Amino acid sequence: EAQVTQNPRYLITVTGKKLTVTCSQNMNHEYMSWYRQDPGLGLRQIYYSMNVEVTDKGDVPEGYKVSRKEKRNFPLILESPSPNQTSLYFCASSLYETSGSNEQFFGPGTRLTVL
Amino acid sequence: GQNIDQPTEMTATEGAIVQINCTYQTSGFNGLFWYQQHAGEAPTFLSYNVLDGLEEKGRFSSFLSRSKGYSYLLLKELQMKDSASYLCAAFTGGGNKLTFGTGTQLKVEL
Numbered sequence: 001e002a003q004v005t006q007n008p009r010y011l012i013t014v015t016g017k018k019l020t021v022t023c024s025q026n027m028n029h030e031y032m033s034w035y036r037q038d039p040g041l042g043l044r045q046i047y048y049s050m051n052v053e054v055t056d057k058g059d060v061p062e063g064y065k066v067s068r069k070e071k072r073n074f075p076l077i078l079e080s081p082s083p084n085q086t087s088l089y090f091c092a093s094s095l096y097e098t099s100g101s102n103e104q105f106f107g108p109g110t111r112l113t114v115l
Numbered sequence: 116g117q118n119i120d121q122p123t124e125m126t127a128t129e130g131a132i133v134q135i136n137c138t139y140q141t142s143g144f145n146g147l148f149w150y151q152q153h154a155g156e157a158p159t160f161l162s163y164n165v166l167d168g169l170e171e172k173g174r175f176s177s178f179l180s181r182s183k184g185y186s187y188l189l190l191k192e193l194q195m196k197d198s199a200s201y202l203c204a205a206f207t208g209g210g211n212k213l214t215f216g217t218g219t220q221l222k223v224e225l
Contacts, residue, residue, distance in 0.1 A: 033213065042217035043158070043202065050211060058212055059117075090157060102146065102206070104213075106157035 002027045006091050006107035013081055014115050021076045021110050023091030031096040032074040033058070033104070034066065036087040043090070049074055050096065081114040088112075117141045119216035121203050126222045127193055135188045135219045137203035145206035149177050149188045152200045152218070161188065161201075190221075198223045 004025045013019055025032065033048040035058075045058030049068040063085055065077040074093075078085060091107040118140040127133040139147070146165040150158035164170055164179035164186065176189040190197055200218040207214050 035215075040217065043204070043215040045213050045215075048211065048213070056211065059214065102148075102163050103160040104148075104158075106159070109157055 002105070004091055004093055004105050004107035006089075006110050008110060009108060010111050012113045012115065015082055016080050019078050019081060019112075021078075021089060021091075021112070023074045023076065023107060024072050025074075025093040025105070026072065027093060027095075027105065028071065029093035029095055029105075030071070031102075031104075032068065032091065032093045034064070034074070034076045035090045035092065036060065036085075037090065037109075038087050046076070046089075081112075083114050086112060086114050117205070117207050117212075117214040119203055119205055119214055121201075121216040121219045123217070124220045124222070126224060129193055129195060129223055129225055131193050132189065132191050133193060133221065135190075135201050135203075135221065137186045137188070137216060139184050139186070139203070139205050139216075141184075141205050141207040141214065143207050144181065144184075147177075147179055147186045147206075148202075148204040148213075149175075149186075150202040150204065152202060154200075158202055193223050195223050195225075197221065 030051045034046040035043045044060045047066040049055045089110045092104040094104040121137045149161040152158040162177035169178045174191045179186045202218045203216040
């Protein structure tokens with residue numbers, strides 16, 4: 001089954017404790033992306049990656065890191081989480097085609113609480 | 116900067132037609148998406164418009180005018196299950212960055 005998986009789905013942590021949220025896709029997609037979703041602010045892109053070893057900042061990259069060592073995986077790293085990073089996080093992937101649908105497939109989401 | 120505007124809330128009646136508008140001011144625009152998101156769930160893809168005009172897909176249609184920075188999503192024969200948030204999003208910055216609007220919460224009533 002074609003899908004994007006994220007782990008963990010729920011996480012409660014404390015300020016300053018490094019954490020990683022994993023994201024994996026099995027569709028051989030080039031484009032992968034991380035978003036956070038907050039009430040009243042909608043989905044905001046954190047980082048995106050066009051392919052292996054190619055990553056770039058989205059609209060809200062501060063406090064986050066990513067890596068793309070393999071095509072299927074795109075982990076999100078919070079080196080020193082703070083309470084303002086409490087949010088719902090989504091990973092997504094798609095083919096990247098100039099004339100195609102560019103449909104993004106979203107993972108189920110990770111609800112993160114930083115105390 | 117990038118700016119995408121859509122109404123916060125809309126209400127419509129089951130069986131009716133509703134149009135959700137989206138205006139955008141972005142640099143390096145490459146195309147516009149519409150997504151549906153039910154509460155507590157991940158967004159699901161509805162449409163992607165690159166060229167001007169209307170694209171129809173079942174009960175859902177999406178329109179784009181690049182010169183006016185305007186798009187709309189048209190939902191026909193509304194059903195209760197269409198109650199959801201509808202997200203407008205644009206590929207910007209040369210086509211790689213994706214910027215979302217804050218979403219339109221649609222409520223379908225009997």
